[in-house]
Amino acid sequence: MSQGVGVVGLYVRDQDEAVEFYVGKLGFQIHTDVRNGDYRWLTVQHPDQPSFQLGLFKPESPALDARTAQTLREVVAKGGMPPLVLNVDDCRGAYERMRAAGVEFTQEPTERYGNVDAGFRDPSGNGWKMIQSRR
Amino acid sequence: MSQDPELLRRLLRAKDRMDAASHEEWPVRRLGRVSGVSEAHFARSFKEAFGIPPHRYLLTRRIERATALLRDTDLPITDVAFQTGWSSLGTFGRTFRDVTGESPGEFRARVRVGPSPLPHVPLCFVAAAHRPDLTIAVSEKRRQDEGDTDRTQPTEVP
Numbered sequence: 001m002s003q004g005v006g007v008v009g010l011y012v013r014d015q016d017e018a019v020e021f022y023v024g025k026l027g028f029q030i031h032t033d034v035r036n037g038d039y040r041w042l043t044v045q046h047p048d049q050p051s052f053q054l055g056l057f058k059p060e061s062p063a064l065d066a067r068t069a070q071t072l073r074e075v076v077a078k079g080g081m082p083p084l085v086l087n088v089d090d091c092r093g094a095y096e097r098m099r100a101a102g103v104e105f106t107q108e109p110t111e112r113y114g115n116v117d118a119g120f121r122d123p124s125g126n127g128w129k130m131i132q133s134r135r
Numbered sequence: 136m137s138q139d140p141e142l143l144r145r146l147l148r149a150k151d152r153m154d155a156a157s158h159e160e161w162p163v164r165r166l167g168r169v170s171g172v173s174e175a176h177f178a179r180s181f182k183e184a185f186g187i188p189p190h191r192y193l194l195t196r197r198i199e200r201a202t203a204l205l206r207d208t209d210l211p212i213t214d215v216a217f218q219t220g221w222s223s224l225g226t227f228g229r230t231f232r233d234v235t236g237e238s239p240g241e242f243r244a245r246v247r248v249g250p251s252p253l254p255h256v257p258l259c260f261v262a263a264a265h266r267p268d269l270t271i272a273v274s275e276k277r278r279q280d281e282g283d284t285d286r287t288q289p290t291e292v293p
Contacts, residue, residue, distance in 0.1 A: 013140060013144075070137060073140040074137065074138060074140055074143055076140070077140040077141070077143035077144040077147060078143045078146070078147055078184055078185065079147045079150070079151075083260060085257065104148075106151040106154060106155060107154070107155055107259075108155075110259070112258040112259065113258065115257075115258065117257065117258070117259045119259070121147075121151070123144075124144070125143075125144050125147055129257065129259050129260070131257055131259070
C-alpha cells in the first residue's frame with residue numbers, strides 16, 4: 001500500500017442526496033458505505049484515482065455536540081468550507097455534461113492564461129472549482 | 136444567532152449569482168427571488184449570514200473584478216468602469232479610491248510592475264484573495280479617511 005493521504009471528508013447535509021450528486025451527476029463511485037445505527041461512513045472515489053477517497057459525512061452526534069453540528073451545517077450552507085478542486089481534461093465538455101445533469105454552476109468555463117476553470121456547488125453548499133490545466 | 140441551513144443555502148445562491156454577474160443590477164427584489172425570500176427579509180437575512188449588506192457585497196465584487204481587469208488587460212479605464220457595472224466613470228473612480236486607497240490608474244501602474252504575489256495558486260482563487268475587505272460602508276470609510284463629516288456623500292449603491 002502506498003503512503004499518502006487516503007481520505008479527506010466533506011460535510012454534507014444529507015448523505016443520500018450527496019450520493020445522488022457525487023455518484024449520479026459527477027461520476028464518482030462508492031468506495032465504502034457502512035452504517036451503525038444512525039452513523040454512516042460513506043466515501044466515494046474518482047474513477048481515475050483509486051488511492052484517494054472523498055468522505056461524505058454528516059456533522060452530527062455522537063462525534064459532535066448538537067450546537068457544534070448546527071454551526072457546521074450553517075457554515076457549509078453559507079459556502080464557508082475550504083476550496084475544492086476537481087482536475088479535468090476538458091472543462092467545457094464536463095461543464096456541458098454536468099449542467100445537463102442538473103449541477104448548479106456558479107461560474108461558466110473561463111479561460112485564464114491557457115487554463116480553463118468553472119465553478120459549481122454540491123447541494124449542501126460545498127464549492128468546487130473544476131480546472132483544466134494547460135499541458 | 137442561529138439561521139436555518141436551508142435558508143442559508145438559498146441565500147448563498149443569491150451571493151453566487153452576484154459573483155457570476157456582478158456587473159448586472161441586483162435590486163433586493165431580484166435577490167430575494169433567487170433565494171425564495173421576501174424582499175423585506177432578504178437584506179436582513181443576508182447581512183446576518185454573511186456579515187455585510189448585499190449591496191456592499193456586490194460593490195466588493197465589482198471592485199475585485201475591476202482590479203483584475205486593470206491588472207490583466209489593456210482596457211481603457213472607462214471600459215473597465217462600464218464593464219464592471221458602473222454607469223459613471225466619476226463614481227467608479229471615487230469608489231475605487233475610497234475602497235483601495237488609490238485611483239484605478241495608480242493601481243494599474245503599480246501592479247503591472249511586480250510579479251504575481253501568489254505563484255502556484257490556481258488563478259481562480261487569486262482574485263478572491265485580493266477581494267477588498269469592506270467591513271464598513273464606503274461613505275463611512277471615506278469619512279474616516281478624510282476626517283470630514285460635513286461633505287455630502289454619494290450613495291454607496293454603485
